[in-house]
Amino acid sequence: xxxxxxxxxxxxxxxxxxxxxxxxxxxxxxxxxxxxxxxxxxxxxxxxxxxxxxxxxxxxxxxxxxxxxxxxxxxxxxxxxxxxxxxxxxxxxxxxxxxxxxxxxxxxxxxxxxxxxxxxxxxxxxxxxxxxxxxxxxxxxxxxxxxxxxxxxxxxxxxxxxxxxxxxxxxxxxxxxxxxxxxxxxxxxxxxxxxxxxxxxxxxxxxxxxxxxxxxxxxxxxxxxxxxxxxxxxxxxxxxxxxxxxxxxxxxxxxxxxxxxxxxxxxxxxxxxxxxxxxxxxxxxxxxxxxxxxxxxxxxxxxxxxxxxxxxxxxxxxxxxxxxxxxxxxxxxxxxxxxxxxxxxxxxxxxxxxxxxxxxxxxxxxxxxxxxxxxxxxxxxxxxxxxxxxxxxxxxxxxxxxx
Ligand code: SF4
Numbered sequence: 001x002x003x004x005x006x007x008x009x010x011x012x013x014x015x016x017x018x019x020x021x022x023x024x025x026x027x028x029x030x031x032x033x034x035x036x037x038x039x040x041x042x043x044x045x046x047x048x049x050x051x052x053x054x055x056x057x058x059x060x061x062x063x064x065x066x067x068x069x070x071x072x073x074x075x076x077x078x079x080x081x082x083x084x085x086x087x088x089x090x091x092x093x094x095x096x097x098x099x100x101x102x103x104x105x106x107x108x109x110x111x112x113x114x115x116x117x118x119x120x121x122x123x124x125x126x127x128x129x130x131x132x133x134x135x136x137x138x139x140x141x142x143x144x145x146x147x148x149x150x151x152x153x154x155x156x157x158x159x160x161x162x163x164x165x166x167x168x169x170x171x172x173x174x175x176x177x178x179x180x181x182x183x184x185x186x187x188x189x190x191x192x193x194x195x196x197x198x199x200x201x202x203x204x205x206x207x208x209x210x211x212x213x214x215x216x217x218x219x220x221x222x223x224x225x226x227x228x229x230x231x232x233x234x235x236x237x238x239x240x241x242x243x244x245x246x247x248x249x250x251x252x253x254x255x256x257x258x259x260x261x262x263x264x265x266x267x268x269x270x271x272x273x274x275x276x277x278x279x280x281x282x283x284x285x286x287x288x289x290x291x292x293x294x295x296x297x298x299x300x301x302x303x304x305x306x307x308x309x310x311x312x313x314x315x316x317x318x319x320x321x322x323x324x325x326x327x328x329x330x331x332x333x334x335x336x337x338x339x340x341x342x343x344x345x346x347x348x349x350x351x352x353x354x355x356x357x358x359x360x361x362x363x364x365x366x367x368x369x370x371x372x373x374x375x376x377x378x379x380x381x382x383x384x385x386x387x388x389x390x391x392x393x394x395x396x397x398x399x400x401x402x403x
Contacts, residue, residue, distance in 0.1 A: 022051045024080040032077070035225040039141060043074040049096065052079040056087035062098035070154035070312070072097055075141050078221045081250060090248040090280040095142050100315035110151040112308040114349030123160060123168025127349060130179045134168045135160050136199065137186040141222035144245075146277055146316045148308040148345075153186060160185060169202050176208045182243070184215035189225050193233070200237040212237060217245045219270075223259035231262040242270045243302070248281050252293040264298050271302040274340065276323055277316045278307075284329030291330070291338045301340035306355075309347050320344070320355065327356045332373025 024032065031037045043049050046063050063072060074095045083089035087096075118127045125133040138152040138159040147153050152160065172178050181203060188196065203212055214234070218225040234240055242263050246252055260270045272294050276282055281290065291301045304326070307317040323342045330339050343352040361369045366382040397403050 021053065021084050022076075022079075024077075027076065033224050035222055038075045038077055038222055038224060041076055042141070043076070043079055044072055049074070049079075052076070053082050053084045053092065058098060059087055059092070059096045062096060062101065065099045065102045066097040070097065070101070070150065071143055073141070073143050075222050077223065077255070078142050081253065088279065090250055090277075093280050094144055094146065094247065094277070097145055098315065101145065101312040104312050104314040106309075106314045108309070108311065110311045112148060112310045112347050113345055114347075115149075117349060121164070121167045121171050123164040123166075124171045126171075126175070126178070128351065129177050131182070132172060132175070132178050132180075133182050133184050134165070134172065134203075135185050136165055136183050136188055137190050139185065139190040140187045141190065141218060141225070144217070146275060146307065146310075146313045148310045148313075149185075150310065150312060165199070169199070169206075172203070172209060173206045179208060180211040180213070181209060182213040182215055187216050187218060188214040189216040189218035189222075193230050196230075197233050200234065200240070204237045211239055211241070213241045213243050215243045215245075219244050219256050219259040220246050220251045223253070223255040226259035226262050228262045228266070231266040231268060234263070235266040235268055238267060240268050242268050244270060244272055244299070245274070246272050246290060246294060246299070247274045247277060249286060249289040249293045252290070252297065257297040260297055260299050270299045272299050272340075273303040273305060274301070275305040275316075276307055276318055276326075278318045280316070282318050282322050282326075284326045287326050288330060288334060291334055291340065295335075295338045301338055303352075304340040304342045306342070306344040308345055324355070324357055328373075331357070 043052065046055060046060060049055050049059070049063070066072070072095075078091060078095060081091045082095075083092070086092075113127075115125045115127070115133075118125050120126055123135050125135065135152070138155070140147075140153055143150075143153055172181060183199070191199070200212065203209055242260075244260070246256070263270050274281065274287070274290065281287060287304065294301050304323065306320060306323055307313065309317075327339070327342050341354050342356045343354050345352050359370045359372070361371050361377055363369070364379075366384075367379045368382065369377050369379050371377050394403060
């Protein structure tokens with residue numbers, strides 16, 4: 001099969017400071033909208049990068065310092081969102097390596113959540129009794145520099161193979177406690193439609209499996225990957241949820257919104273997980289804007305993650321207090337359903353725990369004094385009875401066959 005590339009006539013790398021850069025308009029629409037073209041033409045070198053942006057010295061050093069041990073890939077679409085002149089651009093910071101990745105002496109491990117200990121077969125991470133991760137590949141459209149699973153994604157495109165995935169499906173089929181599976185890796189939408197739908201079909205045949213979630217950053221980095229046809233097919237395996245990963249309002253473009261709308265319109269809810277990234281989104285105004293932009297597109301802000309202690313991304317981490325003060329700013333200024341849960345995934349595999357501002361000020365007998373988002377104090381009085389028994393509970397659970 002012939003591989004179409006950036007059209008001839010485009011400037012050859014490396015470009016001089018004043019040379020015209022490629023822009024979205026430089027590419028014929030038909031190619032631009034073709035996700036396979038986007039994927040084939042991912043930017044993987046400094047020379048290719050220099051066709052889209054004026055590469056800064058720290059980015060040159062970063063790409064050179066990391067190229068031996070981690071891969072870089074950026075779709076032309078994601079590159080087109082970059083500020084061509086400013087290396088502090090949040091898209092550039094998420095996609096282009098910095099030297100700090102190889103000079104990270106604080107974070108001790110590339111497996112901060114101890115997933116390998118719970119990888120009972122190569123395609124499965126099974127940590128919670130009722131849920132499992134099915135690792136479907138190690139391929140992503142863009143390799144995010146903050147990736148917590150970089151031990152898989154940054155190395156080789158063949159780390160997780162078809163046999164691994166097949167064994168993973170078998171593991172789920174033989175583990176009745178698993179009710180909920182998250183297809184991840186890698187990126188669930190790096191699979192072809194055929195492969196994804198085949199996998200969903202096999203999973204749906206497992207009687208005890210109730211919920212299927214697809215983890216994908218495609219709406220953010222490769223939105224043309226999502227078609228109405230695919231969304232409709234995925235809906236056929238409901239309940240299926242899509243979990244995506246917008247970190248900055250600059251990523252909520254018309255194309256990204258359209259990709260999510262395909263899923264939502266066909267009955268596949270879309271949830272968003274963001275991660276706090278120092279210098280990218282660690283600002284209450286930006287997170288506020290991001291949440292508003294997402295809600296406007298009917299995407300539910302779900303988690304706001306504290307950065308994991310993953311080796312190579314220490315430069316992105318912030319103190320816990322930064323997240324807490326962002327949550328302080330959000331409360332009262334945006335609807336509760338638009339506020340993500342601030343969580344830290346405990347190192348060593350302890351699981352996620354929520355944290356955030358404490359609104360309880362003091363207790364005075366049965367009265368509890370809270371402060372609201374404006375700092376004003378209000379008293380809530382406890383009822384005189386202390387129990388919370390539900391007399392009808394046993395009857396109801398028996399009716400559900402759970403007595
Ligand atoms: S898309 Fe997800 S799995 Fe892939 S590199 Fe980015 S954060 Fe990691």
